[in-house]
Amino acid sequence: MNTLVIAELAEGHVRKSTLSAVAFAKQVGAPFSILVVGAGAKAAAAELAGFGAQKVLVCEDAAVSQTLAERLAPTIAQVAKTGFDVIAVTASSFGKDLAPRVAAKLGAGYAPDVSAIKTDGGLTFKRPMYAGNAYGWCKVSTPTAVVSVRQSEFSAAEPSGGSSPVEAVAAAPADPAASRVEFVKLEAAKSERPDLGEARVVVSGGRALKEKFAEVLDPLAGLLGAAIGASRAACDAGYAPPELQVGQTGRVVAPQLYVAIGISGAIQHLAGMKGSKVIVAINKDPDAPIFQVADYGLVADLFTAVPELVSELKKGQ
Amino acid sequence: MRRVKILVPLKRVADPDNANKIKISPNKIDTAGLEFKPNPFDEYAVETALRLTENGTNTKQRLGEVVVVTFGPKETEPTLRAALATGADRAIRVDATDDQLDGDLVARALKAIVEKEKPDLVLLGKQEVEGDANQVGQLLAEYLGWPQATFAGSIKSEGDKALTVGREVDGGSMILKVTLPAVVTVDLRIVSPHAVSSMHKPDHTYQEGVRFAALMAIMAAKKKPLVEMKLAELASDTALKIQYVGFEPPPGRKAGVKVKTVAELVQKLRAEAKVIQ
Ligand SMILES: Cc1cc2nc3c(=O)[nH]c(=O)nc-3n(C[C@H](O)[C@H](O)[C@H](O)COP(=O)(O)OP(=O)(O)OC[C@H]3O[C@@H](n4cnc5c(N)ncnc54)[C@H](O)[C@@H]3O)c2cc1C
Ligand SMILES: Nc1ncnc2c1ncn2[C@@H]1O[C@H](COP(=O)(O)O)[C@@H](O)[C@H]1O
Numbered sequence: 001m002n003t004l005v006i007a008e009l010a011e012g013h014v015r016k017s018t019l020s021a022v023a024f025a026k027q028v029g030a031p032f033s034i035l036v037v038g039a040g041a042k043a044a045a046a047e048l049a050g051f052g053a054q055k056v057l058v059c060e061d062a063a064v065s066q067t068l069a070e071r072l073a074p075t076i077a078q079v080a081k082t083g084f085d086v087i088a089v090t091a092s093s094f095g096k097d098l099a100p101r102v103a104a105k106l107g108a109g110y111a112p113d114v115s116a117i118k119t120d121g122g123l124t125f126k127r128p129m130y131a132g133n134a135y136g137w138c139k140v141s142t143p144t145a146v147v148s149v150r151q152s153e154f155s156a157a158e159p160s161g162g163s164s165p166v167e168a169v170a171a172a173p174a175d176p177a178a179s180r181v182e183f184v185k186l187e188a189a190k191s192e193r194p195d196l197g198e199a200r201v202v203v204s205g206g207r208a209l210k211e212k213f214a215e216v217l218d219p220l221a222g223l224l225g226a227a228i229g230a231s232r233a234a235c236d237a238g239y240a241p242p243e244l245q246v247g248q249t250g251r252v253v254a255p256q257l258y259v260a261i262g263i264s265g266a267i268q269h270l271a272g273m274k275g276s277k278v279i280v281a282i283n284k285d286p287d288a289p290i291f292q293v294a295d296y297g298l299v300a301d302l303f304t305a306v307p308e309l310v311s312e313l314k315k316g317q
Numbered sequence: 318m319r320r321v322k323i324l325v326p327l328k329r330v331a332d333p334d335n336a337n338k339i340k341i342s343p344n345k346i347d348t349a350g351l352e353f354k355p356n357p358f359d360e361y362a363v364e365t366a367l368r369l370t371e372n373g374t375n376t377k378q379r380l381g382e383v384v385v386v387t388f389g390p391k392e393t394e395p396t397l398r399a400a401l402a403t404g405a406d407r408a409i410r411v412d413a414t415d416d417q418l419d420g421d422l423v424a425r426a427l428k429a430i431v432e433k434e435k436p437d438l439v440l441l442g443k444q445e446v447e448g449d450a451n452q453v454g455q456l457l458a459e460y461l462g463w464p465q466a467t468f469a470g471s472i473k474s475e476g477d478k479a480l481t482v483g484r485e486v487d488g489g490s491m492i493l494k495v496t497l498p499a500v501v502t503v504d505l506r507i508v509s510p511h512a513v514s515s516m517h518k519p520d521h522t523y524q525e526g527v528r529f530a531a532l533m534a535i536m537a538a539k540k541k542p543l544v545e546m547k548l549a550e551l552a553s554d555t556a557l558k559i560q561y562v563g564f565e566p567p568p569g570r571k572a573g574v575k576v577k578t579v580a581e582l583v584q585k586l587r588a589e590a591k592v593i594q
Contacts, residue, residue: 093486097467100455109558112450129449130336134346137563180496181464188489242485257592267337278590295573308579
């Protein structure tokens with residue numbers, strides 16, 4: 001068996017999410033290689049040489065210069081066919097967009113959002129369903145399996161020393177579909193905060209914060225070195241940008257500490273943060289469902305409790 | 318002016334707000350007792366299709382055609398009728414039960430429907446909230462050799478040949494321009510009042526969320542065409558690529574303690590949980 005890990009690039013660097021797919025490959029236990037494809041792949045490849053891969057394969061070519069599934073899938077499929085039977089990518093928005101396209105190209109079965117594996121008796125993949133209210137164990141019946149893996153369940157692989165040889169691979173001929181999609185731009189808010197998927201602490205706000213979302217949460221997040229998250233209601237209302245949404249249909253996080261502020265705790269929200277080590281909830285409604293999963297609950301008005309929390313934390317520093 | 322034809326695949330799901338009441342045994346997930354609803358994302362896709370084919374001057378006639386399709390047993394027909402009542406023109410039901418399907422087979426069968434119906438656009442939900450797979454749109458796009466714009470939070474039609482789509486991605490919003498025919502999957506924000514702009518602006522502003530059907534329209538929908546197709550007519554190979562071998566509940570999480578003051582909270586986080594300094 002042979003696993004191929006697809007790296008995710010952002011601004012010429014490997015995104016840390018990639019190391020979750022590497023951790024998955026290590027659990028599979030077979031030899032694995034990492035494919036880095038896209039603009040800046042050559043320079044970024046070195047970042048992945050110390051993780052025990054057989055090879056780090058690199059493709060930097062005009063054909064794959066844009067991060068679009070239509071452009072990347074042909075090359076990934078071409079490399080996959082050179083002897084790989086498990087193709088893994090982290091289930092970020094990049095991975096979820098891309099992996100099914102690769103699977104269809106290979107005629108392979110696709111297991112999305114894998115959260116654990118069993119290796120005895122052939123590979124079996126565990127994946128969440130029904131907003132995390134059930135887990136299914138599934139097998140892929142095609143010779144090649146494509147999987148996307150949950151960053152929250154596979155902690156980033158640690159460097160294991162050594163230096164994998166870096167090898168260039170050619171880009172595959174472009175798909176006709178690629179000429180019918182054009183990347184216009186990425187509108188990203190510049191933020192000094194850690195990425196939601198990687199943060200040790202996440203401070204999340206709900207509908208209750210209204211227009212004061214940033215004003216109330218920024219000082220707390222700053223003090224804790226936290227990423228900021230939000231409920232769907234807060235995103236829908238425009239209090240927070242959509243990319244901050246945590247939940248079944250947003251980002252899935254499992255930090256050491258998750259602080260839910262003015263969030264009721266709908267099942268769709270819980271699906272994205274229930275795996276956190278310690279959960280704190282601040283809500284003025286003592287019966288809010290969020291308290292059923294919180295390790296520490298504070299029934300209080302957030303507009304007084306959060307500033308008080310900030311000054312209490314400052315005291316101890 | 319050319320009419321745009323939009324195909325919307327939609328699925329019936331067990332009430333997502335009560336997903337914690339499903340019964341899990343090692344070999345099956347039982348949704349008995351739960352109400353059935355259209356998959357929320359698919360309702361959003363229907364609403365998006367209606368906005369994209371809106372007739373600015375005559376709300377009774379669409380500038381284009383919206384065809385809805387589901388893969389499900391006879392009992393799923395009310396879900397199709399509900400979509401017809403909000404404004405879709407025609408419906409197709411492919412007779413199948415969930416255990417005969419996986420996302421890949423749905424995508425391959427949809428390809429056959431697309432080849433017959435020749436829509437300009439296939440609009441799907443980004444995810445069906447029972448399986449939470451998030452795959453059918455992407456698989457279909459590849460099988461068709463069409464471009465895809467997944468997780469759309471906004472869509473603007475550029476004449477009748479292209480769409481500018483704002484995709485909700487981890488880092489922000491990614492703007493793409495796709496030339497039709499294309500596959501687009503929709504995200505939650507697509508049903509906010511200004512998310513969709515079509516060629517013909519209606520003289521009213523859109524509501525937040527999806528439209529409701531008027532009683533008259535519900536009656537009229539009973540007469541709209543709904544045809545049944547067999548899965549085997551659409552896919553020669555009905556073997557599944559994914560097989561579920563077991564199910565289990567998630568690990569439980571117990572409610573902890575309520576603290577009385579902010580000071581107590583901080584003390585506990587430092588001394589007991591040791592998650593802050
Ligand atoms: C298809 C679909 C997908 C979804 N996906 C997601 C998802 O991924 N993530 C997600 O979060 N949601 C998701 N939802 C929405 C989810 O069902 C809830 O509607 C949403 O999480 C509610 O957000 P909220 O808790 O901020 O708002 P509300 O439910 O309105 O809760 C606000 C809370 O704030 C408290 N409050 C009010 N004022 C104060 C105050 N001054 N001080 C302290 N507390 C106060 C209230 O007691 C209440 O508990 C999804 C829904 C659907 C249909
Ligand atoms: N059985 C089905 N019938 C019709 N459409 C479906 C079916 N299953 C999935 N879809 C469509 O595919 C989208 C993505 O589903 P999934 O990839 O299963 O999460 C859904 O939002 C629907 O638009």
